[in-house]
Amino acid sequence: MVKYIGFLLLLTGCTGLGMAFAEDYRERIRVLSRIDKMLCFLSDRILTEKDSLPEAFFHTSGRFDGTWKRFLKEMYEETENQNGKTLEEIWREKSSHLQNLMEERDFILFQDAMKQTGFSTETAQLGALKDYQARIREQLKELTEQKKEKCKLYQSLGIMCGILIVVILW
Numbered sequence: 001m002v003k004y005i006g007f008l009l010l011l012t013g014c015t016g017l018g019m020a021f022a023e024d025y026r027e028r029i030r031v032l033s034r035i036d037k038m039l040c041f042l043s044d045r046i047l048t049e050k051d052s053l054p055e056a057f058f059h060t061s062g063r064f065d066g067t068w069k070r071f072l073k074e075m076y077e078e079t080e081n082q083n084g085k086t087l088e089e090i091w092r093e094k095s096s097h098l099q100n101l102m103e104e105r106d107f108i109l110f111q112d113a114m115k116q117t118g119f120s121t122e123t124a125q126l127g128a129l130k131d132y133q134a135r136i137r138e139q140l141k142e143l144t145e146q147k148k149e150k151c152k153l154y155q156s157l158g159i160m161c162g163i164l165i166v167v168i169l170w
Contacts, residue, residue, distance in 0.1 A: 010166055015159050026147070031101055040133065042129055045059050045060060047126070078090045
């Protein structure tokens with residue numbers, strides 16, 4: 001009897017692991033969508049309202065909550081003060097507390113979003129935002145197209161792994 005309960009627990013655990021991997025995949029899509037939305041709001045503020053980048057950070061922060069809001073507010077405060085730092089340095093420093101929300105490859109891409117812009121013209125900064133947004137949208141498109149297949153694969157592999165372990169231990 002204990003043996004069967006152990007098998008059931010193994011099977012359940014492996015199935016849960018597969019579902020956790022599928023949820024991680026979905027979460028990656030949600031995070032990248034949030035970044036895309038943030039970049040869209042920033043670009044719109046600069047284009048339509050003619051805000052400077054610091055002002056765009058401030059106004060965009062009102063549309064987010066939690067960690068993203070804090071990031072945007074800190075970007076606003078630092079870019080307003082400047083303190084002799086370039087925009088890239090400020091972006092890298094302030095984005096460090098977002099690392100736990102993203103996969104490593106997404107975080108590296110996020111940190112490089114403001115590379116080589118400095119405190120140049122709004123046009124150059126807007127160009128950097130648009131370039132990064134295009135890369136994010138390309139990734140989102142790929143991930144979304146593969147979402148159904150990948151999630152099903154992760155879940156199936158979890159179940160199959162559980163069954164395999166149970167059969168081996170039988």
